[in-house]
Amino acid sequence: MKEKGNCLVAEAGGPWAVINASLYGVIKEAQKHREISKILGSRHGIEGMLNDEIVDLGWEDEKTIEGLKKTPGAALGGTRTRLRSSKLVAHSDLQKAFDVLKKYDVKYLFYLGGNDSMDTAYKLSHAAKETDYDLQVIGVPKTGDNDLLETDHSLGYGSAAKYVAASVREAGLHTESMYTAEPVTILVTVGRNTGWLPAASALAREGKKTAPHLIYLPEVPLIREKFLADVEKTCREVGGAFIVTGEGLVDEEGRYLAAEDDEVSKDGFGHPELGGVGEYLEELIQKNLKKNARTVKLDICQQSAMHFASQTDLDEAIMLGRQAVEFALQGKNGIMVTLQREEKEPYHCHVGSIALEKVANKERKFPPQWINKEGNYVTSNFLSYVRPLILGEVHVNIEEGLPVYARLKMIKAEPE
Amino acid sequence: MKEKGNCLVAEAGGPWAVINASLYGVIKEAQKHREISKILGSRHGIEGMLNDEIVDLGWEDEKTIEGLKKTPGAALGGTRTRLRSSKLVAHSDLQKAFDVLKKYDVKYLFYLGGNDSMDTAYKLSHAAKETDYDLQVIGVPKTGDNDLLETDHSLGYGSAAKYVAASVREAGLHTESMYTAEPVTILVTVGRNTGWLPAASALAREGKKTAPHLIYLPEVPLIREKFLADVEKTCREVGGAFIVTGEGLVDEEGRYLAAEDDEVSKDGFGHPELGGVGEYLEELIQKNLKKNARTVKLDICQQSAMHFASQTDLDEAIMLGRQAVEFALQGKNGIMVTLQREEKEPYHCHVGSIALEKVANKERKFPPQWINKEGNYVTSNFLSYVRPLILGEVHVNIEEGLPVYARLKMIKAEPE
Numbered sequence: 001m002k003e004k005g006n007c008l009v010a011e012a013g014g015p016w017a018v019i020n021a022s023l024y025g026v027i028k029e030a031q032k033h034r035e036i037s038k039i040l041g042s043r044h045g046i047e048g049m050l051n052d053e054i055v056d057l058g059w060e061d062e063k064t065i066e067g068l069k070k071t072p073g074a075a076l077g078g079t080r081t082r083l084r085s086s087k088l089v090a091h092s093d094l095q096k097a098f099d100v101l102k103k104y105d106v107k108y109l110f111y112l113g114g115n116d117s118m119d120t121a122y123k124l125s126h127a128a129k130e131t132d133y134d135l136q137v138i139g140v141p142k143t144g145d146n147d148l149l150e151t152d153h154s155l156g157y158g159s160a161a162k163y164v165a166a167s168v169r170e171a172g173l174h175t176e177s178m179y180t181a182e183p184v185t186i187l188v189t190v191g192r193n194t195g196w197l198p199a200a201s202a203l204a205r206e207g208k209k210t211a212p213h214l215i216y217l218p219e220v221p222l223i224r225e226k227f228l229a230d231v232e233k234t235c236r237e238v239g240g241a242f243i244v245t246g247e248g249l250v251d252e253e254g255r256y257l258a259a260e261d262d263e264v265s266k267d268g269f270g271h272p273e274l275g276g277v278g279e280y281l282e283e284l285i286q287k288n289l290k291k292n293a294r295t296v297k298l299d300i301c302q303q304s305a306m307h308f309a310s311q312t313d314l315d316e317a318i319m320l321g322r323q324a325v326e327f328a329l330q331g332k333n334g335i336m337v338t339l340q341r342e343e344k345e346p347y348h349c350h351v352g353s354i355a356l357e358k359v360a361n362k363e364r365k366f367p368p369q370w371i372n373k374e375g376n377y378v379t380s381n382f383l384s385y386v387r388p389l390i391l392g393e394v395h396v397n398i399e400e401g402l403p404v405y406a407r408l409k410m411i412k413a414e415p416e
Numbered sequence: 417m418k419e420k421g422n423c424l425v426a427e428a429g430g431p432w433a434v435i436n437a438s439l440y441g442v443i444k445e446a447q448k449h450r451e452i453s454k455i456l457g458s459r460h461g462i463e464g465m466l467n468d469e470i471v472d473l474g475w476e477d478e479k480t481i482e483g484l485k486k487t488p489g490a491a492l493g494g495t496r497t498r499l500r501s502s503k504l505v506a507h508s509d510l511q512k513a514f515d516v517l518k519k520y521d522v523k524y525l526f527y528l529g530g531n532d533s534m535d536t537a538y539k540l541s542h543a544a545k546e547t548d549y550d551l552q553v554i555g556v557p558k559t560g561d562n563d564l565l566e567t568d569h570s571l572g573y574g575s576a577a578k579y580v581a582a583s584v585r586e587a588g589l590h591t592e593s594m595y596t597a598e599p600v601t602i603l604v605t606v607g608r609n610t611g612w613l614p615a616a617s618a619l620a621r622e623g624k625k626t627a628p629h630l631i632y633l634p635e636v637p638l639i640r641e642k643f644l645a646d647v648e649k650t651c652r653e654v655g656g657a658f659i660v661t662g663e664g665l666v667d668e669e670g671r672y673l674a675a676e677d678d679e680v681s682k683d684g685f686g687h688p689e690l691g692g693v694g695e696y697l698e699e700l701i702q703k704n705l706k707k708n709a710r711t712v713k714l715d716i717c718q719q720s721a722m723h724f725a726s727q728t729d730l731d732e733a734i735m736l737g738r739q740a741v742e743f744a745l746q747g748k749n750g751i752m753v754t755l756q757r758e759e760k761e762p763y764h765c766h767v768g769s770i771a772l773e774k775v776a777n778k779e780r781k782f783p784p785q786w787i788n789k790e791g792n793y794v795t796s797n798f799l800s801y802v803r804p805l806i807l808g809e810v811h812v813n814i815e816e817g818l819p820v821y822a823r824l825k826m827i828k829a830e831p832e
Contacts, residue, residue: 014590014594047596072586073589073591077594078597079594079596080594081596081597162817162818169819170720170722173487173821175489177489177492177493177494178493178495179493180460180493180497181495182496203816203818279692279695294716295713296716296717297712297715299711299713300591300710300712301586304589307586308723401581401803401806402585403582403585405589
């Protein structure tokens with residue numbers, strides 16, 4: 001097959017630990033195929049296409065490319081910018097993006113991101129078809145929130161789950177040894193509307209008495225009295241309580257327990273920022289139960305803790321990056337690559353695909369059948385689902401006692 | 417030398433990652449010496465002596481003892497309880513403690529803790545001398561706050577420093593890739609009045625432009641205007657800002673920026689709990705600079721992250737535990753073992769000792785000469801001090817993707 005044009009890869013949304021591993025997969029696979037002449041990168045997702053910030057990854061040395069595999073953050077930059085609602089290419093944003101894509105002769109676009117980002121990928125793909133621009137768009141599902149539909153799980157989830165579960169096991173032992181003085185710990189995980197990540201903390205538990213004792217998911221409205229009764233019962237039976245909660249807990253009326261509603265606190269997608277749920281519950285416990293409580297907010301460490309990432313997650317991130325390129329070269333377009341779990345043991349996922357419009361902007365909630373009757377824990381079926389995803393430890397390179405990570409040179413691409 | 421009596425070991429204050437490694441060192445060394453018949457443990461520091469909760473560590477199997485070496489939390493339980501001010505043995509608490517010590521024929525007491533705990537150790541030692549009770553008390557300096565006097569550094573500091581620095585490097589890369597949307601991250605470390613831990617985050621920095629950009633220590637009063645100017649300047653020059661701060665920041669009048677002053681929020685030592693400094697600064701930035709900011713609060717994960725602990729710290733913790741026993745058998749009493757750094761390269765510390773009364777209740781502030789003129793960073797001399805303390809990685813045992821840790825059987829001791 002002869003040369004067709006250049007490929008462009010972009011990382012969008014907030015990064016998760018293994019997003020650069022997918023970038024690595026895309027680059028390594030693209031290097032193998034003659035149909036692709038240059039491998040370009042878009043700075044900050046769609047922003048690079050709107051602002052003409054396109055870099056030529058051909059200038060990066062092999063060591064840097066290898067280093068990407070185990071580097072947290074988004075090496076090309078993430079973004080909260082998305083294309084606005086119009087699907088028409090006449091829309092000024094889309095027009096700008098297509099001008100840049102043409103300028104660099106981009107024929108393949110690999111868009112790594114979550115459900116908001118898949119919407120942007122879908123719009124680009126749709127507009128290309130409408131205008132007969134020869135562009136193949138393939139999405140790669142990256143979100144530790146794990147809320148993308150049609151894939152067994154999303155990239156980044158296994159690593160975040162592993163880090164959160166390890167942190168809960170360790171902080172749980174710490175809390176246990178301090179029950180007499182500081183009996184309650186609340187650990188808040190990211191995940192706006194879905195409870196996949198707080199749920200995964202259940203992996204830390206070794207027996208009825210060990211952390212975490214209570215898990216609250218955004219899918220289950222929090223009833224304050226029930227919550228306080230749960231905490232008190234646990235303290236009575238165990239001596240203290242280790243609570244894990246998602247950041248987006250809602251009350252019975254569906255209102256966020258701790259939303260900051262000023263404009264500055266909204267992220268670029270217009271979602272209110274949620275941070276205060278731990279402090280809210282902490283105060284509830286201190287006022288009503290007169291028990292000392294503390295909050296752990298790992299925040300972006302959950303998205304970036306490569307020093308204790310899941311090798312399974314990393315391997316799958318590379319695999320999906322590679323497969324995105326292969327699918328594009330097979331002529332597929334407007335799809336997101338997916339992970340399809342095989343029925344048989346041991347755990348294995350093969351790669352599938354789904355139309356972008358089926359996942360764009362949609363949210364996969366935590367399944368009700370995996371929540372216990374009390375609404376304060378997860379079931380063993382969920383544990384069977386999540387357990388294989390955290391297996392294997394990524395060994396980062398260490399220098400002077402700290403992990404060392406790669407940085408791209410970011411050489412601006414030449415227009416064609 | 418013939419048998420003299422039993423030894424008792426206690427873990428006090430809040431645990432830090434390697435406190436059980438010192439416990440391991442005490443046990444392994446004590447096992448070697450005939451002068452010590454039984455190795456007993458006090459549950460929750462001094463509380464076990466007040467409430468007659470003494471366990472016989474002779475019932476623990478070898479695998480558990482080995483496992484202690486790399487187990488976070490305080491295996492025997494920590495405490496915020498301390499002996500009150502009186503030094504007289506007639507004081508009811510001291511009387512109770514001595515009744516229990518006699519009941520179990522305790523002749524050696526090893527007390528692992530920070531400066532509050534060294535005060536309790538000192539009082540026990542002093543009271544024993546006053547009443548001619550044959551008790552040798554040796555303290556082991558454990559506090560990741562690193563604020564004990566007369567020792568080069570304290571146990572737990574190296575591991576906490578390593579974990580914080582790695583987290584800052586990783587979260588820094590994450591933040592850097594999101595500058596266009598979420599430019600400011602504030603990471604709050606523990607350390608009430610001293611800035612040793614936030615200072616250590618400077619190890620993460622790889623160049624002028626990388627995280628952390630600004631470090632604020634409790635030793636330097638925060639001037640709001642100056643702080644905002646620092647953040648704005650950094651954002652202008654770098655694109656965003658990664659800020660590390662101690663939890664106990666004070667304003668120009670010496671008031672904590674974010675103290676909760678209700679009774680429940682005071683810890684057992686009567687200190688107000690400090691948690692809100694990140695949220696305080698976050699609001700300051702959002703209101704005044706109109707920039708999106710987020711807070712990371714690693715909280716007790718800093719004290720318990722054995723999965724990325726410092727091997728140097730762990731080795732020293734075992735060494736000091738062993739040496740405490742050796743000193744006791746040499747007849748030393750009323751001392752704390754210390755780490756003395758040797759002048760020559762490579763880094764090495766030998767063990768020294770200091771009278772407990774010289775360290776009890778005293779606090780070693782972060783040295784002013786290691787703070788830059790602007791009051792917003794640390795100097796390279798500090799980096800030379802801290803760098804060797806984080807070297808080497810502890811390899812924890814992993815099962816099903818998570819670290820596995822030891823638990824004591826806690827068999828109650830028989831009175832003599």
